[in-house]
Amino acid sequence: MEPNDKLIGTLFNKGILVNKDIFTNNVPENILDQIESESDLLVLNSDYVDIVTQPENLVDWYEIDKYRVDSEKDRNDELYQSHLQTFKRTTVTIQNTNNEKTIKQDVTSLETTLDNNSSTFSTESSFEEKPIISSSSVPQINSSVTIVISHKNVPKKYTVSDFAQFFVSRYKFLENILRSRQELQNTLTINRVLGKKERGAVSVIGLVQDINETKNGNLIITLEDVTDRIKIFVGKKDKMLFAQAKDLVFDEVIGVSGTSGEGIIFSDTILWPDVPHNLEMKKSPIEEYAIFLSDIHVGSNVFLPEEFSQFIKWINGSVGNEKQRAIAHKTKYILIAGDLVDGIGIYPSQIDELTITDIREQYEEFVRLISQIPSDKQIIICPGNHDAVHLAEPQSAFNEEFCSALFTLPNITLVTNPGMVTIGKTDTFSGFNVLLYHGYSFDYYVSEVESIRNSGGYHRADLLMKFMLKRRHMAPSFKSTPYYPSHKEDPLLIKVIPDFFITGHIHYSKVANYKGVTMICGSCWQGKTSFQEKLGHEPEPARVPVVNLKTRDVKILKFI
The missing domain is CATH 3.60.21.50 (Purple Acid Phosphatase; chain A, domain 2)
Incomplete structure (x- = not known):
């Protein structure tokens, strides 16, 4: 059996599918040892080989796979490539003050680039070579x-509470801004809305925990505050509201007004903290x-x-x-x-x-x-x-x-x-x-x-x-x-x-x-x-x- 086929078979038995593009370059001899610690790795391609062979990487393979699948589905490689660069490393040689070389490793990041449309800003001007004017003619300021x-x-050593405090501080600051909005004067906490037995007009403020689309093309937003979570329904018939909801992203803090139902709010308004x-x-x-x-x-x-x-x-x-x-x-x-x-x-x-x-x-x-x-x-x-x-x-x-x-x-x-x-x-x-x-x-x-x-x-x-x-x-x-x-x-x-x-x-x-x-x-x-x-x-x-x-x-x- 060819060495490549043997490697494919060994990895298949471990539940890992192999993309043959890994063989376009030399596969490290210790690749199997490196993979032993990657229990959630399901696919191995040439990009993943680069990450696996880097020491001290902690990788969420499920998340990277999601970006990879999305890039293949949408034919948009940018976010996938950006995520990969977070984990790839390079060795850097730096000269210290004693002229001794020190080896360090820097985590790489993606260099962002541009599309090829022309600028829409019209006030550009080029420069003409002219004699220098005297600086004395210009007032000094x-x-x-x-x-x-x-x-x-x-x-410091970080704990889960550090990350929780991050989001709580964000929520409290943005909640205070939103509560000053006229449309959110009578805001209730989510657990109080869930406890309401009758339908009625309600307003809540929360952090976007999840965003899903129904089979009919409507949106269900999961909103959470410090008390509980609730579903927010956004119907596609209200085109302006639906367009606003399509721009929502995970973890942002918003205000929502609408009509309460059983465990759900049928929204008619979405509000952001915004600039006055x-x-x-x-x-x-x-x-x-x-x-x-x-x-x-x-x-x-x-x-x-x-x-x-x-x-x-x-x-x-x-x-x-x-x-x-x-x-x-x-x-x-x-x-x-x-x-x-x-x-x-x-x-x-x-x-x-x-x-x-x-x-x-x-x-x-x-x-x-x-x-x-x-x-x-x-x-x-x-x-x-x-x-x-x-x-x-x-x-x-x-x-x-x-x-x-x-x-x-x-x-x-x-x-x-x-x-x-x-x-x-x-x-x-x-x-x-x-x-x-x-x-x-x-x-x-x-x-x-x-x-x-x-x-x-x-x-x-x-x-x-x-x-x-x-x-x-x-x-x-x-x-x-x-x-x-x-x-x-x-x-x-x-x-x-x-x-x-x-x-x-x-x-x-x-x-x-x-x-x-x-x-x-x-x-x-x-x-x-x-x-x-x-x-x-x-x-x-x-x-x-x-x-x-x-x-x-x-x-x-x-x-x-």
Whole structure:
């Protein structure tokens, strides 16, 4: 019997089906030993072999199989590939201060990519080479940055109660917001609704525990609060309500009004915590500008050095027409929403696509580039999933061990992901609250929320940010991003309503307004990688959103 056939037979006897694609590469000799500890493994393919042979992986094979089956059924490979990268690892060699090499292992994550539609934002402009104008002709403006939210992660041994506290804190905060809504003034707890013997109008607030579709195409939502669970019926005949219900995701907190039945509520209204309608759109008394970058990816072999150099020249007032150079001089805030460098081991075979293969050297090159930015401009930075921090959110505000050069520039403010700062504050003006979030959870919601997927998916960061603002949470579904559960309150809640909500991650710039909140997704400074090409995505790099803080007008400047 051939060795491959023998392996197939052995695994079949263990209840594991084998996809022959595992034999396209050499199968590790110890594969059977590795599989012994994987009691719930039902299928073995080439992707799973990579995971099985990695040490210290704790894998829910049922969950991965669900993603695999869904990807085959819907012909959508993105979420499946994203989930796989959570478990694949790569060995990283790092030079320490004593010139001794230390071997570390970093968990990889998926690099998010884009579809190939054109931008719908029409205020792009390219740059003209002009003589430098004198900086004395532009008024100098003092700038201020105050950190409002930057989380501190305290390592500890986690228990089930830590995760429970996470959800309880989320529920209580969002419940308080929902109870202030006129439509939910007479809200009952779920156990009291279940105890009602007569039919009648009721309202409840709960967390979405499950979502199912009946054979007739209606929806049954299981809602839970701290007292019990109840079924919510949403009929397809009410098209508006049904469309709202189709956008529900696991673990989000909503309010529901309707008519009670026996163990069920027939809903007529679904409400989210949302942003108030009367939010003031603040404007600065001073004409100054803020610009927004993300996903620089220094170290990648498709990093765009010429385009980034053009940006550096512009911010120094060396290129552009007179108006553009005046904007550069009046720019006082540069906010960067993560992925400063390309990192190491972020996706399969990434090492072959790096021009800088040492993580410290990547950060040194990044700092060399941004140190050319005039020191009167405040630079605020949060990390992303390519940066040298843990993947679980909130991500720490960088690690001096790997990027010490980043801590040397006096005009840099480092915050966690997510984090919030206040910019533009004066004696007579309260300033603008800016929420920075890299956007790692975007992948999940593009895949899971039908209305976002059908309206442009990765090209519609505005819909993704609006989705989060309505839910007052940056990752309402527990599966949408790794969590750091050591906080007493859920740190991904949007407790303070921002004036600006800044994201990145998807390599496609987008600008929109929602109830007075200016939503901005940064572009990128990296061309198309092989991983992006595999998924059929096209980045739209070298765009820079620029905001006039006096008028709140936004333009996108194009450097490519």
